[in-house]
Amino acid sequence: MAESNKQKIPIPKDIKKVKEALNEHIGLDSSFDVLFREMEFGTKKTGLLYINGFAKDDVLTEILKRLSYLKREELVPKVLSSFLEKYISHIQVEVEDDITKVVNSVLAGMCAFFVDGETRAIVIDAKVFPIRGIDEPSLEKVARGSRDGFVETMLINVTLVRRRLRDPKLKYEVMNVGKRTKTDVCIGYLDDVADKKLVESVRDKIKEIKVDGIPVANKQLEEIIFGNSWNPFPMVRYSERPDVIAAHLLDGHVILFVDTSPSAMILPATLFHHVQHAEEYTEAPVVGTYLRWVRFIAIFASIFILPIWFLFVIEPSLKPDALEFLGPKKTGELPIILQFLFAEIGADIMRMASIHTPTALGTSLGLISAIILGEFAVQTGLFVYEVILYLALAMMGMYATPSYELRLANRMTRLILLILIAFFKVPGLIVGTTMIILLLVFTRSFNAPYLWPFIPFDAKAFFTIVLRKPITHDNKRPSITNPQDDSKQPT
Numbered sequence: 001m002a003e004s005n006k007q008k009i010p011i012p013k014d015i016k017k018v019k020e021a022l023n024e025h026i027g028l029d030s031s032f033d034v035l036f037r038e039m040e041f042g043t044k045k046t047g048l049l050y051i052n053g054f055a056k057d058d059v060l061t062e063i064l065k066r067l068s069y070l071k072r073e074e075l076v077p078k079v080l081s082s083f084l085e086k087y088i089s090h091i092q093v094e095v096e097d098d099i100t101k102v103v104n105s106v107l108a109g110m111c112a113f114f115v116d117g118e119t120r121a122i123v124i125d126a127k128v129f130p131i132r133g134i135d136e137p138s139l140e141k142v143a144r145g146s147r148d149g150f151v152e153t154m155l156i157n158v159t160l161v162r163r164r165l166r167d168p169k170l171k172y173e174v175m176n177v178g179k180r181t182k183t184d185v186c187i188g189y190l191d192d193v194a195d196k197k198l199v200e201s202v203r204d205k206i207k208e209i210k211v212d213g214i215p216v217a218n219k220q221l222e223e224i225i226f227g228n229s230w231n232p233f234p235m236v237r238y239s240e241r242p243d244v245i246a247a248h249l250l251d252g253h254v255i256l257f258v259d260t261s262p263s264a265m266i267l268p269a270t271l272f273h274h275v276q277h278a279e280e281y282t283e284a285p286v287v288g289t290y291l292r293w294v295r296f297i298a299i300f301a302s303i304f305i306l307p308i309w310f311l312f313v314i315e316p317s318l319k320p321d322a323l324e325f326l327g328p329k330k331t332g333e334l335p336i337i338l339q340f341l342f343a344e345i346g347a348d349i350m351r352m353a354s355i356h357t358p359t360a361l362g363t364s365l366g367l368i369s370a371i372i373l374g375e376f377a378v379q380t381g382l383f384v385y386e387v388i389l390y391l392a393l394a395m396m397g398m399y400a401t402p403s404y405e406l407r408l409a410n411r412m413t414r415l416i417l418l419i420l421i422a423f424f425k426v427p428g429l430i431v432g433t434t435m436i437i438l439l440l441v442f443t444r445s446f447n448a449p450y451l452w453p454f455i456p457f458d459a460k461a462f463f464t465i466v467l468r469k470p471i472t473h474d475n476k477r478p479s480i481t482n483p484q485d486d487s488k489q490p491t
Contacts, residue, residue, distance in 0.1 A: 008097075008098045008100070009098060009099045009100050010097065010098070010099070010119055011096075011097060011098075011099050011102070011114070011118075011119050011120060012119075013116070013118065013119055014116065014117075015038065015045050015046075015047050015114060015116045018047060018114050019036060019047070021099055022036065022049060022103070025099060025100065025103045026049075026106065028049075032052075033051055033052040034049075034051060034052075035049070035050055035052050036048070036049050037050075039064070039067075039068075041067045041068065041070045041075070042070040042071050042072045042073075042074060042075040043072045044072075044075055044115060044116060045116035046113060046114060046115050046116065047113075047114040048060070048064075048111060048112070048113055048114075049102075049106055049111065049112040049114065050106065050111040050112070051106060051107065051109065053130075054109040054110075054127045054128065054129070055111055055126065055127065055128070056126045056127060056128040059126040060124075060126055062089075063088055063089065063090060063124070063126075066087060067083075067087055067088075070087060079115055079117065079118060080095070080115055080118045083113070083122060088113070088122060090124055090125075090126060092124070092125035093122060093123065093124055094122075094123050095120050095121070095122055096112075096120065096121055096123050097119060097120045097121075099121075102121050102123060104176075104182060105123045106123075107182065108127070108182070108184070109125075109127030110123050110124060110125050110126070110127055111123070111124045111126055111127075112124075129153050131151050131152060131153050131156065132151055132152070133151075134148045134149060134151060134156070135147070135148075135149055136148070136149055137149035137150070137240035137241055137262075139404055140239065140240055140241050140244070140278060140402070142277075142278050142279045142282050143279065143282070143283075144279075144282035144283065145243065145278060145279075145281075145282040146241070146243055148242060149240045149241060149242070149262070150240045150241075150242065150261075150263060150264065151262055152262050154184055154186055154257050154258070154260075154261075157242070157257050158172055158186060158188065158257055161188065161245050161246050161249070163242070164242055164243060164246040165249060165250070167190065169190050169191040169192045169193070170188065170189075170190055170191075171188070171189055171190075172186050172187070172188050173203070174186050175187070175206050175207070177206060177209050177211070177213075177214055177221065178209075178211055178212060178213030178214050179210075179212055179213065180212045180213045181213025181215055182213075183214050183215075183217065183258060183259055183260065184258075184259040185206055185221065185256060185258050185259070186256070186257040186259075187199065187202055187203060187206070187254060187255070187256060188245075188249065188254070188255040188257060189253075189254045189255065190249055190250070192484055192485060193249075193250070193252045193483050193484055194249075194253070194254055194481070194484070195252065195481060195484070196484070197482075198254055198267070198268070198446060198481070198482065199254055201446060202225075202254050202256070202267060202446070205225050206221075206225070209221075209224055211224065214258070215260075217258045217259070217260050217261035218238070218256065218258040218261045218263060218264075218265050221256065221258055221265070222235060222236055222265065226445075231439065232408070232409040232412045232413075233271070233405075233406070233409045233439075233443060233450070234269070234274060234403060234405035234406060234409065235269065235443075236256075236265045236267055236268075236269050236445065237265070237266040237269040237273045237274055238263040238264070238265060238266070238404075238405065239263060239264055239266060240262055240263045240264075241278055243278065244278055245264050248266050250477075250488065251477050251478055251483070252477050252478070252481030252482070252483035252484075253266050253267060253268070254267045255267070267445065267446050268446040268447070268448035268480065268481070269445050269448075270445065270448060270449070270450055270451065270480065271406075271451055272452075272453070272454075272465050274401075274402065274403035274405070274406040275295060275296065275401065275403070275406070276292070276402065277291075277402040279291060280292050280468050281468070285467075285468050285470045288468035289466075289467050291468075292467075292468055294400075295400055295401075295402070297397075298396065298397035298400035298401070299397060299400065299401050299410065301393060301394065301397040302394050302395075302396075302397030302400070302401065302407075302410055302411075302414070303397075303410050303413055303414050303417070304414075304417070305393055305394055306340060306390050306391065306394050306414055306418060307417040307418055307429060308429075309326065309386070309390050310336060310337070310340065310421055311421050311425065311426065311429055312326050312327060313326075313327050313328065313336055314336070314421070314422075314425060315425055315426065318426070327386070328384040328385075328386045328387075333382055334382055334383070336384075336387065337419075337422040339383050339384065339387045340387060340418050341415075341418070342382075342383075343383065343387055343388070343391045344391070344411070344414075344415060347391065347395060348411075394414065398410060398411060413436055416432055416436075417429060417432045417433070420432040441455055448480050448481075452480050453465060453478075453480070458479065460476070461478055461479065464478075474488065475487060475488045475489045476488065
């Protein structure tokens with residue numbers, strides 16, 4: 001973040017000395033994209049500093065066109081005030097007397113207007129960033145509902161949320177993180193709903209950050225805030241949907257927007273925040289409840305279906321009579337545990353390959369991986385059909401998990417359980433499951449229990465997890481956020 005204890009560096013009066021100072025502080029003569037346009041308006045020498053590619057050409061052209069008609073008597077005796085108050089017709093303008101702050105503003109995309117004989121500069125927020133279209137997020141698609149999603153420009157993202165939440169109590173605080181990157185981080189919250197202590201805690205943690213930068217944006221920010229933890233379960237929920245973010249703001253959550261990132265962070269987040277999806281709220285309550293239960297079953301299957309089947313294979317006596325059909329008729333050339341491990345690693349290789357494969361070849365990759373490799377592996381005796389079948393079921397459950405981060409954590413959990421069962425059989429499953437549950441019990445996200453409302457148990461909140469309640473009945477904010485106003489129904 002920007003160091004507030006640095007000594008202020010005044011702006012020289014002479015334009016030539018301004019250029020010398022800018023050469024030192026921003027590399028004016030050494031960086032081809034840093035430009036300084038010298039002009040004369042009303043016999044006063046001026047200079048416009050900007051980054052090529054960030055400047056909004058049409059806006060600046062109109063400003064400069066108007067200034068070109070000025071005469072000397074229209075500027076003197078208060079030159080800078082005349083430029084600022086009369087002739088620079090732009091809605092976002094401020095004055096700075098510290099050249100470091102001016103340089104930081106220019107690096108953020110703004111333009112700086114220097115006037116010969118003045119020790120202050122006019123900073124004009126006339127920037128434009130290259131952005132892609134506001135398309136539907138690929139990880140949070142819905143059959144019904146809005147199709148707009150976040151992009152890499154923070155200003156657009158907060159505006160998309162403001163469009164849905166036109167509350168004057170919605171506050172956006174912007175801070176800078178990184179000595180070199182100076183990345184904009186925005187804290188969003190409802191001032192009369194969010195817990196003041198939570199907002200202050202988030203603000204303090206961001207202020208304490210001392211790093212070169214966070215070029216990978218919000219994921220690096222999460223790691224810094226929560227420390228270097230080896231816990232695979234995500235501490236925050238990410239979302240690229242403005243409607244999801246608006247809903248969580250109404251519940252009293254604090255939102256972090258990071259510039260250059262197309263997703264926002266929701267704080268605090270529990271395990272059950274990661275298993276909910278916007279699709280459940282775009283359908284009727286009974287349909288949403290059904291979809292939620294199907295998703296719960298799929299997530300449970302993605303973790304336990306492979307370990308339990310493997311346990312039945314190595315301990316046939318544990319199988320109930322009704323499940324005697326389970327288990328391979330042939331074991332294959334490789335031990336079952338190695339088949340599972342190779343299949344899991346192969347599935348990850350296929351997933352990573354699909355990311356790096358051009359879209360036009362994606363279908364071909366899927367056919368090669370799923371049909372040719374899988375079929376040949378079975379025919380050559382390396383794998384058995386049941387391993388492929390149950391791995392496919394587990395993968396389907398994994399992809400039914402809304403949170404991408406939770407998917408990967410569940411996969412790690414499944415691998416650990418498989419290895420423990422291979423070595424210790426039934427005790428391995430029991431001990432492994434117990435250790436995972438204890439890890440979740442003692443995990444906290446900004447002092448919020450990760451398994452809430454199951455542990456500690458909150459009957460009303462647990463009911464809202466089990467069933468997707470109608471909007472007219474969902475009139476209380478979750479207590480996990482400790483809201484100032486816990487009622488969703490205005491009086």
